[in-house]
Amino acid sequence: MITIAWMTVREMVRRRFAIAALLGTLVLVALTGWGLQHIHTIHKQHGHALSPLEIRAVTAALVPLIAYLFSFILAFAAIVLGATMLSAEIESGVLLPVLARPISRGAVVVGKALGLSALLCAYAAISGGLEFAVIDAVTGYQPPHPVAAIAALAALAIVMLCLTLAVASRLQTVATSIVAVAGFGVSWIVGIVASFGPVYHNETLLRIGVVSQLLLPSDALWRVAVYQLQPAVLVATFGLSGWPGPFFVLSPPPPAMLAWSAVWVVAVTAIAVRSFAARDV
Amino acid sequence: MPTASASPAIGAVALAKRYGTVTALSDLTLRVERGSIFGFLGANGAGKTTAVKMLLGLVRPTSGTAQVLGAPVGDREARRSIGYLPELFRYPEWLSAREVLAFHASLLGASGTQRARDIDRALAAVGLSPRADDRVATYSKGMQQRLGLGVALLGNPTLVVLDEPTSALDPLGRYDVRALLAGLRERGTTVFLNSHLLTEVELVCDRIAIVKSGRVIASGTREDILGEQRGLRIRAQADGASLHAALAPFGHLTEHSGVLVLPDVAHERTPEIVAALVAARARVYAVEPIVQTLEERFIDLASSP
Ligand SMILES: Nc1ncnc2c1ncn2[C@@H]1O[C@H](COP(=O)(O)OP(=O)(O)O)[C@@H](O)[C@H]1O
Numbered sequence: 001m002i003t004i005a006w007m008t009v010r011e012m013v014r015r016r017f018a019i020a021a022l023l024g025t026l027v028l029v030a031l032t033g034w035g036l037q038h039i040h041t042i043h044k045q046h047g048h049a050l051s052p053l054e055i056r057a058v059t060a061a062l063v064p065l066i067a068y069l070f071s072f073i074l075a076f077a078a079i080v081l082g083a084t085m086l087s088a089e090i091e092s093g094v095l096l097p098v099l100a101r102p103i104s105r106g107a108v109v110v111g112k113a114l115g116l117s118a119l120l121c122a123y124a125a126i127s128g129g130l131e132f133a134v135i136d137a138v139t140g141y142q143p144p145h146p147v148a149a150i151a152a153l154a155a156l157a158i159v160m161l162c163l164t165l166a167v168a169s170r171l172q173t174v175a176t177s178i179v180a181v182a183g184f185g186v187s188w189i190v191g192i193v194a195s196f197g198p199v200y201h202n203e204t205l206l207r208i209g210v211v212s213q214l215l216l217p218s219d220a221l222w223r224v225a226v227y228q229l230q231p232a233v234l235v236a237t238f239g240l241s242g243w244p245g246p247f248f249v250l251s252p253p254p255p256a257m258l259a260w261s262a263v264w265v266v267a268v269t270a271i272a273v274r275s276f277a278a279r280d281v
Numbered sequence: 282m283p284t285a286s287a288s289p290a291i292g293a294v295a296l297a298k299r300y301g302t303v304t305a306l307s308d309l310t311l312r313v314e315r316g317s318i319f320g321f322l323g324a325n326g327a328g329k330t331t332a333v334k335m336l337l338g339l340v341r342p343t344s345g346t347a348q349v350l351g352a353p354v355g356d357r358e359a360r361r362s363i364g365y366l367p368e369l370f371r372y373p374e375w376l377s378a379r380e381v382l383a384f385h386a387s388l389l390g391a392s393g394t395q396r397a398r399d400i401d402r403a404l405a406a407v408g409l410s411p412r413a414d415d416r417v418a419t420y421s422k423g424m425q426q427r428l429g430l431g432v433a434l435l436g437n438p439t440l441v442v443l444d445e446p447t448s449a450l451d452p453l454g455r456y457d458v459r460a461l462l463a464g465l466r467e468r469g470t471t472v473f474l475n476s477h478l479l480t481e482v483e484l485v486c487d488r489i490a491i492v493k494s495g496r497v498i499a500s501g502t503r504e505d506i507l508g509e510q511r512g513l514r515i516r517a518q519a520d521g522a523s524l525h526a527a528l529a530p531f532g533h534l535t536e537h538s539g540v541l542v543l544p545d546v547a548h549e550r551t552p553e554i555v556a557a558l559v560a561a562r563a564r565v566y567a568v569e570p571i572v573q574t575l576e577e578r579f580i581d582l583a584s585s586p
């Protein structure tokens with residue numbers, strides 16, 4: 001298992017995927033820094049520049065958007081990596097001599113899951129850390145709980161990875177990617193729709209949202225991440241009226257949802273292991 | 282309970298595999314003794330690869346049972362002693378041959394100096410030592426197949442399963458593989474060799490099974506499969522009709538461009554025939570047995586309904 005996990009990490013590094021991802025992220029971070037720089041040049045109607053407080057307020061509203069971008073990158077990276085490291089390796093035959101070794105199918109799946117999770121977490125930490133550092137340097141704004149937000153985004157990536165591996169244990173690369181992207185997309189849209197629930201006090205919408213989050217906790221984890229990025233002032237200001245959509249979260253999913261996400265990851269990995277163990281290769 | 286070493290290397294009983302409506306293997310019963318080189322021969326699509334994958338636990342049998350090295354198929358510990366070269370061999374292109382072998386050595390749980398020596402030995406055995414540190418991506422198909430053989434030989438396996446091991450090799454490479462197999466036989470390693478290349482099988486295998494449409498249609502030693510060989514070809518001259526008269530007692534006689542053929546006569550009767558020809562005052566230039574090759578026999582068997 002450790003051998004497989006280590007091999008997975010080595011593959012990413014040796015094939016320069018890791019370095020490519022980091023370079024791409026550097027460009028992205030630089031672009032957001034350059035964009036935020038422009039807040040300084042916004043002038044109020046009567047010609048005065050924004051005060052530092054106002055700059056921080058505008059930035060606070062923009063940070064969830066930037067986090068959103070990173071959540072997409074992480075989710076799609078998890079899907080692509082999961083599909084290529086399992087489906088594609090079965091299709092190409094690279095896995096055949098490996099599976100003939102004295103190693104269980106479960107160790108192969110879990111090893112790959114661990115290796116890829118470690119990479120996704122490392123990527124989330126590095127890119128998130130860089131991004132928040134640049135935001136701070138340019139605007140002087142620091143979101144309240146950046147580390148917790150990054151952890152929630154990493155957890156989102158792990159959730160998508162586990163879903164992808166479970167599907168990849170049976171389907172081919174392209175089909176796996178489609179199913180995983182569709183799952184992510186549906187959970188995302190249902191999350192947005194359900195966010196109107198509290199605003200209109202609609203029980204059905206609320207319930208649909210919870211069911212969707214139970215089935216695939218990716219959107220729940222996104223909401224946890226956003227909540228960690230919102231300053232208390234903002235929550236207090238908009239708190240009474242409520243604010244639907246993915247960028248503002250009044251009440252984050254309860255801690256039980258976090259516990260459920262952990263259970264979900266373990267359960268779906270177990271499904272992936274069982275399904276892979278039973279298949280012909 | 283038979284002990285592990287008394288059991289055959291492979292014992293399969295009524296092994297079958299269906300993919301939906303396609304029957305890949307319908308009824309495989311075979312026994313491969315330890316220390317032998319076993320040739321599993323069949324046309325494309327006969328079910329050879331399916332059989333091998335079931336023996337390695339990569340594919341689940343639809344019905345039937347099999348034991349490999351005394352353990353049920355797919356047993357994890359038994360796989361420690363099995364080397365496998367798949368038919369469609371692919372190794373990580375971003376690694377060097379040495380690194381691929383090191384990866385497999387760690388999957389086998391090997392470590393230390395013994396492991397480094399094993400890897401060097403495997404590289405040397407398949408003739409890859411000079412290119413051992415180049416990336417697999419730069420290898421030709423034949424070199425990749427050599428690497429696959431090296432992977433299969435790693436860690437001194439008791440049983441080596443090779444699925445079409447020379448499909449990508451040139452005649453020289455095939456010769457090397459035959460020498461390699463001879464070396465394995467000397468060490469007492471059991472080899473299960475899938476092939477549709479008859480000379481390959483004929484030259485190295487102790488026992489052979491011919492599979493057709495998922496069923497074994499003949500098995501045994503090469504001689505068992507060929508059966509009793511019959512027929513003689515004769516070149517001789519004599520005056521008048523005495524030649525035909527002398528050969529008349531030996532059954533059906535045909536003549537093609539001056540060569541007389543006795544298609545049904547047993548090889549053992551050659552001295553009798555020569556004596557009869559000499560008695561008829563014939564001048565005998567040649568009396569040669571007609572030998573059916575495994576290829577001809579295989580084509581006979583494979584094309585019979
Ligand atoms: N995964 C599979 N799905 C469906 N049919 C298969 C599969 N694998 C093999 N077959 C079929 O089983 C038969 C035997 O195939 P195979 O064992 O590869 O033959 P061989 O190795 O002797 O060429 C063929 O008809 C092949 O089409």
Ligand SMILES: [Mg+2]
Binds near residue numbers: 329330331368444
């Ligand atoms: Mg085959």
